[in-house]
Amino acid sequence: MKIKVMSVYVDNHEKALRFYTEVLGFAKKTDFSQGPYRWLTVASPEDPDGTELQLALNENPAAKAYQQAIFQQGQPAAMFFTDDLQADYERIKARGAEFTMPPTDVTASKIAMLNDTCGNLIQVTQLMRW
């Protein structure tokens, strides 16, 4: 058993795909539709067969309420890891993303937080090495 896919809820598939590929730099992995249902995932080009992130359309009122609440509390819906947070921060910011927290030292890591424009905060983390 492996952890292979995790999901974030998004308010619009196309907008989310643009943000997660063109702004964050991930690559589309799987895109399948059955009637009105669409299964859409992205993966990191650094790990194309690694864990996928499903961009799940949020049509569920309960999920919408949860998503808005944790967004307002400043909690991330997903967390990505990098080996160079400063470089990713500059790259992603240059492509127009809004960071709600610039690279900041916390216990054992450096983190930044950005708005994915689809209803979520995303945390980018670089573990400290010592």
Add this chain to the structure above:
Amino acid sequence: MTDREQYTPGPASGAQIRKDGERWTLILVRELRHSPEKVWRALTEPAHLREWAPFEADSSLGTVGTTVKLTTVGAPTPHVSETRVTRADAPDVLEYNWGDQDIRWELEAFGGGTRLTLWHNIDRRFISMGAAGWHICFDVLDRLLSGTPIGRIVGGEAMKCGWRRLNAEYAKQFGIATPNWPPQAAQES
């Protein structure tokens, strides 16, 4: 072997694409050896739909103005769409939405049977997938109406039953790249 195990869809046929800019509509035609009245019941009544259609309906689709919940069968997570029946001229024309897509059925009496035409404005990236899925559904519908039902074949069941070949054939007919699904590594040889 049961009829279901023996079932293999024929080659891709009877499909056209109508292109209105980025908006594409799949048009599928099938000739069925059954009366329009009989086909109409299969298109509208939940107990009939359950035997062949890619969704469950919680009430009849046969009354204009009604709202019906359609549940996509075989989707990885439950997916329910509110559907509005916008036209129901029994046994000739039936129109409703499925999520953000429009579905129109036309039934014409033809040689003692019915010429059934489906219009479905599937996103063009997935239109060959939809054609392949409906192709299999129509075969299952034909057997149901003939009194030899083989049971609904949708989702993963369809993938075991020639769906991938049909998807590739329809994509070729429509002049589009075959969508990468399922991922190559997961396919049988």
